[in-house]
Amino acid sequence: MKAVRRAARLASLLLILFPSCSPRTPASSAGTTDGLDRTAESIRTRGLVDEGAFDFLRALCDLGPRLTGSEGAAKAVAWSRAAMDSLGFETWLEPVTVQHWVRGQAEAGLSVPGRPGSIPLAVAALGLSVPTPPAGLTAQAVEVRSFEDLDRAGSRVRGRIVFFNAAMDRTLMDTFRAYGEAVQYRARGASEAAKRGAIAAIVRSPTGRLDDHPHTGILTYEPDAPRVPAAAVSTLAAEFLSARLRENPEAEITLRMSCRTLADVPSANVVGQIRGTEKPEEIVLLGAHLDSWDLSAGANDDAAGCAQCLEALRLIRDSGLKPRRTIRAVLFMNEEFGASGGRDYAASGRRSAERHIAAMESDRGAGTPLGFFVGGDPLAAGKLEAFESLLRPSGILWVRTGGGGGADIGPLAAGGTVMMSFLPDVQRYFDFHHSALDTLESVHPRELELGAIAMAVMAAALAEKGI
Amino acid sequence: MKAVRRAARLASLLLILFPSCSPRTPASSAGTTDGLDRTAESIRTRGLVDEGAFDFLRALCDLGPRLTGSEGAAKAVAWSRAAMDSLGFETWLEPVTVQHWVRGQAEAGLSVPGRPGSIPLAVAALGLSVPTPPAGLTAQAVEVRSFEDLDRAGSRVRGRIVFFNAAMDRTLMDTFRAYGEAVQYRARGASEAAKRGAIAAIVRSPTGRLDDHPHTGILTYEPDAPRVPAAAVSTLAAEFLSARLRENPEAEITLRMSCRTLADVPSANVVGQIRGTEKPEEIVLLGAHLDSWDLSAGANDDAAGCAQCLEALRLIRDSGLKPRRTIRAVLFMNEEFGASGGRDYAASGRRSAERHIAAMESDRGAGTPLGFFVGGDPLAAGKLEAFESLLRPSGILWVRTGGGGGADIGPLAAGGTVMMSFLPDVQRYFDFHHSALDTLESVHPRELELGAIAMAVMAAALAEKGI
Numbered sequence: 001m002k003a004v005r006r007a008a009r010l011a012s013l014l015l016i017l018f019p020s021c022s023p024r025t026p027a028s029s030a031g032t033t034d035g036l037d038r039t040a041e042s043i044r045t046r047g048l049v050d051e052g053a054f055d056f057l058r059a060l061c062d063l064g065p066r067l068t069g070s071e072g073a074a075k076a077v078a079w080s081r082a083a084m085d086s087l088g089f090e091t092w093l094e095p096v097t098v099q100h101w102v103r104g105q106a107e108a109g110l111s112v113p114g115r116p117g118s119i120p121l122a123v124a125a126l127g128l129s130v131p132t133p134p135a136g137l138t139a140q141a142v143e144v145r146s147f148e149d150l151d152r153a154g155s156r157v158r159g160r161i162v163f164f165n166a167a168m169d170r171t172l173m174d175t176f177r178a179y180g181e182a183v184q185y186r187a188r189g190a191s192e193a194a195k196r197g198a199i200a201a202i203v204r205s206p207t208g209r210l211d212d213h214p215h216t217g218i219l220t221y222e223p224d225a226p227r228v229p230a231a232a233v234s235t236l237a238a239e240f241l242s243a244r245l246r247e248n249p250e251a252e253i254t255l256r257m258s259c260r261t262l263a264d265v266p267s268a269n270v271v272g273q274i275r276g277t278e279k280p281e282e283i284v285l286l287g288a289h290l291d292s293w294d295l296s297a298g299a300n301d302d303a304a305g306c307a308q309c310l311e312a313l314r315l316i317r318d319s320g321l322k323p324r325r326t327i328r329a330v331l332f333m334n335e336e337f338g339a340s341g342g343r344d345y346a347a348s349g350r351r352s353a354e355r356h357i358a359a360m361e362s363d364r365g366a367g368t369p370l371g372f373f374v375g376g377d378p379l380a381a382g383k384l385e386a387f388e389s390l391l392r393p394s395g396i397l398w399v400r401t402g403g404g405g406g407a408d409i410g411p412l413a414a415g416g417t418v419m420m421s422f423l424p425d426v427q428r429y430f431d432f433h434h435s436a437l438d439t440l441e442s443v444h445p446r447e448l449e450l451g452a453i454a455m456a457v458m459a460a461a462l463a464e465k466g467i
Numbered sequence: 468m469k470a471v472r473r474a475a476r477l478a479s480l481l482l483i484l485f486p487s488c489s490p491r492t493p494a495s496s497a498g499t500t501d502g503l504d505r506t507a508e509s510i511r512t513r514g515l516v517d518e519g520a521f522d523f524l525r526a527l528c529d530l531g532p533r534l535t536g537s538e539g540a541a542k543a544v545a546w547s548r549a550a551m552d553s554l555g556f557e558t559w560l561e562p563v564t565v566q567h568w569v570r571g572q573a574e575a576g577l578s579v580p581g582r583p584g585s586i587p588l589a590v591a592a593l594g595l596s597v598p599t600p601p602a603g604l605t606a607q608a609v610e611v612r613s614f615e616d617l618d619r620a621g622s623r624v625r626g627r628i629v630f631f632n633a634a635m636d637r638t639l640m641d642t643f644r645a646y647g648e649a650v651q652y653r654a655r656g657a658s659e660a661a662k663r664g665a666i667a668a669i670v671r672s673p674t675g676r677l678d679d680h681p682h683t684g685i686l687t688y689e690p691d692a693p694r695v696p697a698a699a700v701s702t703l704a705a706e707f708l709s710a711r712l713r714e715n716p717e718a719e720i721t722l723r724m725s726c727r728t729l730a731d732v733p734s735a736n737v738v739g740q741i742r743g744t745e746k747p748e749e750i751v752l753l754g755a756h757l758d759s760w761d762l763s764a765g766a767n768d769d770a771a772g773c774a775q776c777l778e779a780l781r782l783i784r785d786s787g788l789k790p791r792r793t794i795r796a797v798l799f800m801n802e803e804f805g806a807s808g809g810r811d812y813a814a815s816g817r818r819s820a821e822r823h824i825a826a827m828e829s830d831r832g833a834g835t836p837l838g839f840f841v842g843g844d845p846l847a848a849g850k851l852e853a854f855e856s857l858l859r860p861s862g863i864l865w866v867r868t869g870g871g872g873g874a875d876i877g878p879l880a881a882g883g884t885v886m887m888s889f890l891p892d893v894q895r896y897f898d899f900h901h902s903a904l905d906t907l908e909s910v911h912p913r914e915l916e917l918g919a920i921a922m923a924v925m926a927a928a929l930a931e932k933g934i
Contacts, residue, residue: 044638044640045638048637048638048639048640049637049638051637170515170516170518170913171511171512171515171516172515173511173515173860173861173862208913367835368834368835368892368894370864393640394640395640397837397864397865398864425835425892427835427911427913427914427917428911428913428914431911444894444895444898446637446675446894446895447894447895450894
C-alpha cells in the first residue's frame with residue numbers, strides 16, 4: 001500500500017511538473033466539438049493579445065531580402081529552423097538545390113531626337129534575364145499591348161526593343177485574375193519578342209497603381225528562342241514612355257543590365273512539426289515560401305505566410321492541444337524561381353512513410369482573412385464546410401471549393417492530399433508584390449495575426465477530426 | 468403629314484442631343500433584374516477605373532480638419548455643395564446651429580519625487596472639456612481600470628487626477644465592440660471622477676495599438692457633477708505612466724489645457740440628389756458626416772463616407788440610370804458633438820412631403836467592403852437579401868439584419884425608414900480614429916472606391932425596386 005501511495009504521489013507530482021503528461025482531457029479529445037471550440041478560442045485569444053506573427057515577420061524581414069540562392073535565403077533557413085527549435089518543435093531541413101541568379105545593376109533611359117541627354121526610366125531586371133552587353137543596348141522601341149499587337153507589328157520589331165504595355169485590368173474584382181492576365185507578358189514576353197527578332201523586352205509592371213516602382217518576377221525563356229534581356233518598368237515610367245513614343249516614334253531606349261546566373265547552390269526546405277499522438281504518420285501541412293524577391297524583404301510575399309505558419313504552430317502548442325495527427329509547417333525554398341522546393345519535398349523518400357491528409361498554403365499576403373479555397377475532392381470540401389462554424393468566430397467568412405492549393409504544395413495533390421489555400425483580402429496586394437514596397441510597414445500586425453489564427457484553427461480541426 | 472415628320476425629326480434630334488430624354492429603356496426599367504445587373508456592372512467598372520472617390524477624399528482632406536463650428540467645417544460645406552453642383556445634382560443646404568468648442572493647447576507632464584524636471588505625456592483635450600487654470604493643475608494620480616475600480620478607490624481620488632487606464636480589448640474580433648467598451652471612460656470618466664472629488668481625468672486612448680498618438684473624442688458632463696478638465700493620453704504614455712505610478716505612487720501629474728467653448732455657430736447639412744422619375748417623393752438616402760475631429764483631416768472618419776456618398780451619386784448618374792425614386796446624399800454636420808445635424812434633418816419641415824424608404828450610412832472607415840447591416844423590420848431585411856446577388860459581383864459578402872443605422876440617420880427610424888449601415892473591414896480602423904493618424908495616406912483608393920460602388924448599387928436597386 002505504501003508503494004502504491006508513493007507511486008500515486010509521484011504521479012501527482014509529475015502532473016504538476018509536466019501537465020502535458022496528463023491523460024487527455026475532454027478539451028482536447030477527438031469527436032467533441034466542444035473541445036475544438038475551446039481550442040479555437042484559446043488560439044484566437046492568445047493570438048490577438050500577442051500578435052506573435054508580427055514578431056516572426058519582423059525578425060525575418062530584418063534579415064533582408066531572401067532571393068533564392070542568396071546569402072539572405074541561407075540566413076532565413078538558419079533563422080527559421082532556430083526559431084522552431086527554440087519553440088520546442090521537432091525540426092529538420094530537407095535539401096533543395098537551387099538556381100542562383102543575381103540582379104546586378106539595371107538602368108534604362110529614353111533619348112528623344114533633338115533633345116539632349118537621356119531621361120531615366122525606373123526598371124528592374126526580370127528574374128533569370130540574361131544581361132545586356134556591358135555598354136548596354138540601344139534601339140528604337142515598339143510598344144505593344146498584347147501578343148496580338150506583337151503579331152501585327154511583324155517585322156517592325158526586328159532589331160528593336162519591344163515594350164509590352166499591358167495595364168493590369170482594374171475592373172476585375174479578383175486582383176489575382178487581373179495579375180494572371182497581365183503577367184503573361186513578363187513571363188513570355190522576352191521569348192515572344194526575341195522570336196520575332198527583337199533584341200530586348202521591357203514590360204509594364206503588373207500592379208494596379210501608378211507609381212515609380214518596378215515590380216520584378218521570373219521570366220521563362222523558350223528553349224528555341226534567342227535569350228534577350230528583359231526588364232520590368234514602373235507603371236509611371238510606362239505611361240511616360242508610351243506618351244513620348246506617340247510623339248516621337250524614333251525615340252530610342254538604352255537598356256543596361258549586369259544580372260547573371262551563377263552556379264547552383266545547395267539550400268533547403270525548413271520543416272517543423274507537432275507530432276500527432278495517435279496517427280503521427282498522417283500529416284496536416286501548413287506551407288509558405290521562405291524565398292523572396294530582392295527589391296525588398298518580401299514582407300507580404302511571403303514572409304507573412306512563413307510567419308503565419310510559425311505562429312500557427314505556436315498557437316496550437318500553447319492551446320494545450322496534443323493533436324491526434326501531426327501538424328507540420330514547411331517553409332519552402334525557391335518558389336519564385338520555379339517552385340523546386342515544393343517538388344523536391346513531394347518527391348522526397350521521406351514521404352513514403354507519411355500520408356499528407358491536407359495541405360494549406362498562405363501565399364497571398366497579410367490582409368484580413370476571408371476564407372479557405374479547397375481543391376480536389378468536392379466531398380472533402382463538403383466536410384471542410386463543417387469546420388466553418390468553428391472558424392467563423394475567428395473571422396473566416398467561407399470555406400469554398402475551387403482554387404485550393406498553391407505553387408509549393410501543388411505537387412502533393414497527386415498523392416490524394418486535400419489542397420487548400422488561405423485567402424485574405426487581396427485588394428492592395430499587388431501594390432507591393434515583387435517591388436521595393438513589400439516592406440514590414442505594409443503589413444498590419446492584427447490582420448496578419450488573424451490569418452495565423454485561421455490557419456491554426458483549421459489545422460487543429462483537421463488534425464483532430466481528419467478529412 | 469409634313470408637320471408630323473418634322474416633329475419626328477425634331478424628336479430624333481432631341482434624342483441625339485439629350486439622350487437622357489429618351490423613353491425608358493429596358494436597361495433602367497423597374498422589374499427587370501437584367502437592367503439592374505447592367506447598371507451594377509456599369510457602376511462597378513467605371514468606379515474601379517476612375518477611383519473617383521479618392522479624388523473627392525483628397526479634395527476634402529486638403530481643406531484641413533473639419534471640427535464642428537470651425538472655419539474648416541464651413542469650407543467643407545461650401546466645397547461639398549459646389550462639388551455636387553458641378554456634377555449637376557440638385558443641391559441645397561439645411562441649416563444646423565452647432566456648438567463651437569476649440570482645442571487650444573494641451574500639455575501634461577509627470578514629476579517623480581527626487582527626479583528633476585517633468586516627463587512629457589502625449590495628451591489631447593477631450594471634446595467639450597473645460598480648460599484647466601492657465602497655470603495648469605498639479606496633483607497625484609489615481610489609476611483605475613474600470614468604474615468598479617473607481618468605486619473601490621473611494622475617497623482616495625479626492626483632490627487627485629483620475630487616470631482611467633482601461634485598454635481596448637484586443638481579443639474581441641469586432642473592433643467596434645471593443646471600442647464601445649473602452650470609450651465609456653472617455654465619455655463618462657470626467658463626471659464620474661468629479662462626483663468623487665477628483666479635479667481632472669486623463670483617459671487612455673481607445674485604440675488597440677501601442678503608439679504615442681492621443682485619440683480624442685467627445686465627453687459628456689453630467690448636469691449635477693462639477694465640470695473638470697479631461698484629456699486623452701496616448702497608449703504608450705498610458706503604459707509608461709502606469710509603470711511609473713506603480714514605482715512612485717506619489718508621482719504628480721501636471722495638466723494644462725486652454726480649450727474652451729465659444730458661441731454657437733450657424734452651419735449646415737449639405738444635400739444633393741438625383742430626383743426620381745416616377746416617385747420623386749420616395750427617397751433613398753446615402754449619409755455620412757462632414758465634420759471631423761481636428762487632430763487630422765479625418766480621412767477615415769468620415770471624409771471617406773462623404774467621398775463615397777458623392778461618388779455613389781456620380782456613378783449612378785454616369786450609369787445612365789434615371790431612378791424611379793429619388794437618390795439623395797446627405798452630408799451631415801456635427802456628428803462628433805452630438806449628431807444634431809441628423810436630428811435637425813429628420814425634424815425639418817421639408818420632410819413632411821417626403822418619405823424616406825431607406826437610409827444607409829457610411830461611417831466606419833474606408834476598408835474593403837464586407838456587407839450591409841439592416842435594422843428595423845426583419846421583413847425588409849429579407850427583401851434586401853434579394854439584392855445580395857446583385858451586390859456580390861461588386862464584392863459584397865452579405866446583407867444581414869441587425870445593427871443597421873448610425874448616429875446621423877438614426878432619427879429617421881421613427882418614420883419607418885429601413886435603416887442600413889455599410890460595413891467595411893474595420894480591423895485597423897481604430898488605429899487612426901480621432902487621432903493625428905487619420906490622414907489621406909491611411910486610405911487605399913481601391914478599397915474606398917469599392918465602398919462607393921457597393922453603396923451606389925444598393926441605392927440604385929432600392930430606388931428601382933423599392934422595399
